[in-house]
Amino acid sequence: QYLHDAHTYAGWKYGFSDTKIRKNKKLKEDVELEEKFYLDGQNKGYKLEELKSVWTEIVTVASGGYRFNKSHATCYTVITYQTAWLKCHYPNYFYSALLTSKIDKQDEVASIIAECKRKDIKLLPPDLNTGTDEFTPTKEGIRMPLNYLKGVGEGVIPEIIRLRPIKSLSDLFERRTKAIVRKNVLVSLIKAGCFDFEGDRAYMMYKLDMLNRTKTQIKNEHVCGFYADDESVYMKWEKESLGMYLKKHPLDNHNPKSFYDYKEGEDATVVGEITEISERAQKNGKLMCFISLSLPCGVIKSLVFAGIWESQQIKDVAVVGNIVYVKGKKSGDSILLNDMEILKLLETNEI
Numbered sequence: 001q002y003l004h005d006a007h008t009y010a011g012w013k014y015g016f017s018d019t020k021i022r023k024n025k026k027l028k029e030d031v032e033l034e035e036k037f038y039l040d041g042q043n044k045g046y047k048l049e050e051l052k053s054v055w056t057e058i059v060t061v062a063s064g065g066y067r068f069n070k071s072h073a074t075c076y077t078v079i080t081y082q083t084a085w086l087k088c089h090y091p092n093y094f095y096s097a098l099l100t101s102k103i104d105k106q107d108e109v110a111s112i113i114a115e116c117k118r119k120d121i122k123l124l125p126p127d128l129n130t131g132t133d134e135f136t137p138t139k140e141g142i143r144m145p146l147n148y149l150k151g152v153g154e155g156v157i158p159e160i161i162r163l164r165p166i167k168s169l170s171d172l173f174e175r176r177t178k179a180i181v182r183k184n185v186l187v188s189l190i191k192a193g194c195f196d197f198e199g200d201r202a203y204m205m206y207k208l209d210m211l212n213r214t215k216t217q218i219k220n221e222h223v224c225g226f227y228a229d230d231e232s233v234y235m236k237w238e239k240e241s242l243g244m245y246l247k248k249h250p251l252d253n254h255n256p257k258s259f260y261d262y263k264e265g266e267d268a269t270v271v272g273e274i275t276e277i278s279e280r281a282q283k284n285g286k287l288m289c290f291i292s293l294s295l296p297c298g299v300i301k302s303l304v305f306a307g308i309w310e311s312q313q314i315k316d317v318a319v320v321g322n323i324v325y326v327k328g329k330k331s332g333d334s335i336l337l338n339d340m341e342i343l344k345l346l347e348t349n350e351i
Contacts, residue, residue: 001069002058009054010040021062028063091121092137099135099142107275107292107299110244114298116142118258123246125193128166133157149188150241155180169195169204173211183212191237193246201234202227249296251323254343258297262330270295270335271343274322282306291318291337293326301334302326308337317342 006017020033027033034055041051087094095116102108113123122141126149130136133154136143146157159180166172173186189195190204198204209224227233231248238246254271262268272293279287286306293300308314314337317324323343328335 001071002061005054005058006037009044009046009051010037011044012037012040021058024062027059090137091119092139092142095121096135096137096142100145103135103145103148106243110294111298111300113244113246114296118297125196125246126189128160128172128189128194129164131160144192144242144246148242149185149192150243151182151184151188156185168198169207170211173208183208188241191241193238200229201237202229244294249294252296255296259295259300259330259335260297264330264332266330268328268330268335270300270326272300272324272326274318274320274324275299277318277320279309286310289318293324293335302328302337302340303331303334304337314340 003014003017003021006012006021007014012020020030021027024030024033037055038048038051041054042048083094095112099109099112102112116123124138124141124143126144126146128146131143131146133145133147135145146152146160147154159177160166160172163172163175169186169190172181186208187205190201190208193201195201195204199207205227206224213222213224232250235245235248235250238244251271251273259268259270270293272295274291275294276290276292278290280290282288282305284306287309288306289304289309291302291304293302304314304318317340324340325343326335326337327339328337330336
């Protein structure tokens with residue numbers, strides 16, 4: 001763009017400007033070139049004051065400064081407007097595309113899903129007859145991809161597509177290629193809610209066990225055990241199969257205020273499940289820690305500086321899977337931890 005300025009104001013050819021401006025390592029000290037720009041510009045009818053302003057901008061940019069190219073700014077403006085328009089008028093399509101673009105980053109997916117929940121956008125379990133390897137927008141909400149389920153690899157999806165339409169668990173069980181759609185795949189599909197159209201998940205797990213009986217068990221009319229038809233069990237199953245809580249988070253009632261409702265720098269308190277712990281060395285060599293916390297509003301990072309992380313009391317609490325009460329200050333999308341303790345639940349079946 002500044003090469004174009006030199007062409008417009010001084011009439012310089014682009015090749016000349018490229019050599020004398022872009023490749024000129026001593027441009028700031030090149031008084032002779034500056035005077036030439038003013039002279040050539042005045043010969044084209046421009047005022048000296050305007051030429052000096054343009055030259056200052058050219059020198060600033062060409063000497064390592066930063067200016068945003070107008071053509072880039074225009075493109076970004078158009079894209080930003082289009083994105084905002086889609087997000088406003090077609091949120092299911094917008095968030096489906098966003099989720100698909102982040103499909104390999106589970107923490108980011110969990111945070112986006114939490115944002116969808118705040119906007120009353122439903123996240124639906126994978127559909128055996130319409131599901132793909134992407135998040136799919138529907139009138140009812142956003143359909144999860146089949147390959148997002150634990151144990152459902154790339155080879156399973158073509159097999160499921162081949163078997164469509166799938167009318168029931170028995171239908172899939174009998175027609176599947178056993179080497180591809182194994183029992184663990186069927187368990188994951190049930191726990192994620194893929195057979196909710198046929199019955200509740202506890203019953204479908206029981207039905208799978210009945211279908212999977214040995215010949216001897218069938219001959220002896222063996223009846224398999226029943227599963228607890230309980231909401232807390234379903235939440236655990238969703239976490240096992242999807243890697244996250246979909247319909248309901250077990251800590252919904254323990255966070256009266258969303259983390260994102262706190263202001264920057266404000267004291268914040270959150271209750272979350274520890275999903276990941278990562279130690280890193282500070283410049284002084286001491287270890288600090290990043291702790292990922294699963295909250296109803298999404299996954300956030302808890303930053304623990306070395307001075308606090310050295311406390312054995314904190315380290316004893318910081319265990320993956322623990323439900324913890326965290327105090328600290330909000331810093332962007334993270335919380336700077338001051339204190340942490342295990343949450344004492346009133347009932348063991350709350351989680």
